[in-house]
Amino acid sequence: MNSPANRTFYIETFGCQMNAHDSEKVIGTLEHEGYRRVETEEDAGLILYNTCSIRDKAEQKVFHRLNEYKRMQGEGKQFAVLGCVAQQEGEKIFERAPYVSLVSGSASYRNLPQMLDRLQAGEQRITGLDDRQTDETFDTEFTARSNPHRGYITIIEGCDKFCSYCVVPYTRGKERSRTSESILAEARRMADQGYTDIQLLGQNVNSYRDPSLRMSFAEVLAAVAALPGIRRVRFTTSHPRDFTRDIVEAIDTIPAICDHVHLPVQSGSSAVLKAMQREYTREWYLERISWIKNATRDISMTTDIIVGFPGETDDDFEQTMSLLDVAGYDAVYAFAYSPRPNTPAITMEDSIPEEVKSERLQRLLTAQRERQRVSYSRHQGQIMDVMVEGYNRQRGQITGRSSQNKTVNFTTTQPILPALGSYCQVRVTATYPNSLVAEAVSVR
Known part of the structure; x- marks a missing residue:
């Protein structure tokens, strides 16, 4: 057991900025509970893996990593699996890796102190799961921010969109927003501590709905940007369905709101977007792109694209390729489709051969790199x-x-x-x- 005299921990984080910020909260909580962070698994009494299930075979990678350290089981170390794979796999993790003592999804991090107490008391199988539908935000009292100048604030957790390829609604739960008052209070504390760059986070950050009904998302951006000492305000990730004109107007008129929008399109074909259950069409998306392009400021645009979704024809793919010129992205994060557990798309026939997916992906990335060469030259x-x-x-x-x-x-x-x-x-x-x-x- 991890004795009070050896309350040391090592944490490894997989995935997105939200996972990285989640880890900052976990670290802050552990340190407040008397644990000391160390740099290697060998030096740690408690080893934590904060996981992401977005990418292909994410759960296999987690179990592979756990198996690598199975040899440490006899050294009295304790293991914890956190995050999306923990929520997705649940107690099956105990079956596949019986030396794991704690499994917790992100919605339960506020309960970490109690779970840690149970761990210290010698409990072998502790779970923090099935808390995804709570109306309480998962905000924790203690956050150990890794960067003293740029910091994250999660303003909304979860997702109500249910895109057919995505596991997020099943691992993060329904959308839950914090009050604007609590967001601004945290931002003020950060500004007082010397932070000048704040990034607002959410699976769909612009789907934010203030429970107190005081502020829209654009108004929250403006309010954070107005705080003394704050020089930059960023936000990610936006969903096109909830991307409103007032967001562009805020960027255009408030210099402290950064001139960058990440607006994932996923496909340039309305037919594929419908199969993906993205809740918008190509035309809807392009209207939002036109708002950005018509702004006075030069607003940089980046996006996410999935190629080879089930049923994607050559013409569908060409419509996606054409977006590169129409939108003029400064970066594209592109991936070949792979089925994810518990999603509607897993029942679709994956009709696109892997070699075709790979060829389309390389075509898109090669074309985008040349366009970025031209785009960056404007500076x-x-x-x-x-x-x-x-x-x-x-x-x-x-x-x-x-x-x-x-x-x-x-x-x-x-x-x-x-x-x-x-x-x-x-x-x-x-x-x-x-x-x-x-x-x-x-x-x-």
Whole structure:
């Protein structure tokens, strides 16, 4: 058993930014309960895996990782599986990996202190599951933020969209929004602690509905951006069905709201979108793209695309390819379709051969890379603000990120390097498909 004298833990996180932020909450809770974080599994008394089930064979990867450390079972270590795979697989995890002591979905993280007490008392099979329909948000009191300058705030959890390929509604539960008051209170605390860049998170962040009926999503963006000390406000991920014009208007008129929108389309074909149960058409999506393109600011757009969904014809795929030119994305995160457990699409005949999926994926990625080369070139000679994130001493460059969420590598003639988290004004001197090169103009 993990004795009070050896309350050490190691945590490994798989998946998206929401999972990363979930881990920050888990870490904060563990540290408040007297645990100390260590860097390796060998040094830990408690080993936690915070899992994601979006990608193909995610649960197999988790069990493979657990099996790798089965040898540690005799060393008195305890194991916990958290997150989406935990919620998806439930108590079956105990059957396949009997040395696991704790299985918990994200909606139960607020109960972690009690579960940890039971773990310390010697209980062998503790579950925090089936709490996905609660109207309580899963916000926890303690968060150990990994970045002292940029931080996340989850404003909505879960999903009510039920896309036919997606496991999120089954692992994260129904949509549950926090009150605008609690969001702003957390944002104020972060600003007081020196955070200047805040990212609002949700499976469908713009589906936010204030339980207190005080603010729309766009108004929450504006309110966070107005807080003293906050220089950048980001949000992800948006769903086209709930993407409203006032969001674009807020970005266009409030400089602190970053000029970047990630708006997953998944397919350019209305027929495939219908099969995916995305609740919008190609035309609906393109109308929202037109709002973004007609803004005064140059708003960067990125998206997610699935190729090879069951029934996708050559013509359907070509309609997706045509979106690359129509929308002018600055990045596309594309994947070949793979069936996920417990989703409606798993009953569809996966009629697209794997080699066809692979060929379509490569065609799309190759075409998008060339378009990004052209798209990024528009920044040549521009002056922009960059938040300093790190240093590449081998190249003699400082690494940062622009308001459009683009990587910028720049140099400075100043003898002292700018501090992490500071903002530099730079002039772009070269462009590449995934990054910009610049030279510092001033630091402030």
